[in-house]
Amino acid sequence: MSTELGSGYRVWAVPGIPEVRPGDDLVKIIAAAATSEGQPGLADGDVLVVTSKIVSKAEGRILAAEDREAAIDAETVRLVARRGSLRIVENRLGLVMAAAGVDASNTEAGTVLLLPEDPDASARRIRDGLRDALRVDVGVIVTDTAGRPWRKGVTDFAIGAAGVRVADDLRGGVDAYGNPLVATVVATADELAAAGDLVKGKAGGLPVAVVRGLARVVVGGQDAGDGNGNGDADADGARWLVRGGPDDMFRLGTSEAVREAVSLRRTVREFTDDPVDPGAVRRAVAAAATAPAPHHTTPWRFVLLESESSRTRLLDAMRDAWVADLRADGLSEERIARRVRRGDVLRKAPYLVVPCLVMDGSHSYPDARRSAAEREMFVVAAGAAVQNFLVTLASERLGSAWVSSTMFCRDVVREALELPEGWDPMGAVAVGRAAEAPRERAPRDASAFMVVR
Incomplete structure (x- = not known):
C-alpha cells in the first residue's frame, strides 16, 4: 500500500511485519520486511515511521492489568481534564493525551500496552541497527495516536525520533510577501507521523511505513539525534516538541x-x-x-x-x-x-x-x-x-x-x-x-x- 502526496515524496506501508513479542529483534524484523522480494527496500534519506505498539511489545512494555484505570494511574503525573470516565493526563514522558497512552487494543485480553519508556532512545536503537544491518542512513520516527483540543478525530504524532529534524524553525525569515515570520515553527516530525498513518491505518496490521523523497529532513552522521539535551531540535528527538510548564497556555480543563x-x-x-x-x-x-x-x-x-x-x-x-x-x-x-x-x-x-x-x-x-x-x-x-x-x-x-x-x-x-x-x-x-x-x-x-x- 502506498500513496503519493504531491510530486515531492512517496509514502508506503511495509507489509510482512509479524506479530511482535517481548524480546524480539525489531531491527531484524523491519529490515527483513523492508527488503523482501517486491519491496523498494530502504535508502539513504528515507524516514521510517514506526507505530509505538510494536516498539512497546518488543521492549516488554506489556502489563497484565485487569484494571486499566490502575495502569493509567501509575503512568499519570498530572490530571489535565476529566469528563466521566475519560481522563486527559500528562504522562511520564510529558505527553498530554487520553489515558496516559495506556492502550488495551492490539494486545491480548487481560493486558495493556504502555508507551516505550524512552521513545527517543528506541528510535535511536532502530536507526543505529538499520545502519549496521543495511548500511543505510535513515531517519526514524516512533508514533502514537492522540486527539487534539478543539478538533474531532485522532491523528498520529511523533513521540520519539532519531536522525530527523523534528521541527523546521522559520522564525527570522519572511513570507512570500516579505512579512517577517516571528512565530512559525513547523512540527515536521508530527507531519511525517500523520503521513505514515495514512498508509499504515489503525487496524490493517501495517505498523511500519516509509517516507521517501524528503532527505532534507534527515540528519546525517553517526551522532545525529543522540538526545544530548542541548536544546537543539535535531539532537533532542521528539522530546523537543513537548510544550510544558510556563509555555503551556492550555494546561488544564x-x-x-x-x-x-x-x-x-x-x-x-x-x-x-x-x-x-x-x-x-x-x-x-x-x-x-x-x-x-x-x-x-x-x-x-x-x-x-x-x-x-x-x-x-x-x-x-x-x-x-x-x-x-x-x-x-x-x-x-x-x-x-x-x-x-x-x-x-x-x-x-x-x-x-x-x-x-x-x-x-x-x-x-x-x-x-x-x-x-x-x-x-x-x-x-x-x-x-x-x-x-x-x-x-x-x-x-x-x-x-x-x-x-x-x-x-x-x-x-x-x-x-x-x-x-x-x-x-x-x-x-x-x-x-x-x-x-x-x-x-x-x-x-x-x-x-x-x-x-
Missing part, C-alpha cells in the same frame, strides 16, 4: 484549572522585582466582583496602588500608627523594631491592593443583634470576593499575601489614600512574582473539617 488555582494560592512573603501586569490585577478584580453578596449588593471596592509613591505614603503612615500603638502597649524600642521588620512583607511587594468593605444597600434594624448580623453578612461577602481575587491572581501565576494590618488603622489608611468615610479597609494584599517556589502544603484531611447530620 476548566474544573481542573479552578482546583489547581486554588491549590496554588499560597501566602508569598518574598517577591522578585519583576513588575506586575496591571491587566492581570484588573482581571482578578473582575473575578472578585462575581462573589455572592446579600441583597443583590456589591459590598467591595479594590484600591490598586500602582505607583511607588502611593505605596510608600500608605506604608509609612501605617508604620507610624503601629509604632505608636506598640509604644502605648509598653513595648521596648528593640521589640518594636523587630515587630516592624517582621511586618515588612507589604514593602517587599511591587504592587499593593487594599480591598475595602462598603455597606451600601445594607438594611437598617432597630436592635443591635440584627445590625451586627447584617454587617457580618457583608464582611463574609467581602471575604468571598477577596478569595476570588487571590485565586485568580494565582491562576495568573502571581503570588500574594493578604495581610490584615490595615484593619487596625482604618482612619489612617482612609486618610493616606483619600478614601470615602464609608470605605472600610479589609487588610492589604501584596502582589508580585514569588521569589521562590512555595513549599509543599501539608496534606489536610477534608473529613476533619466536616460534620454530617
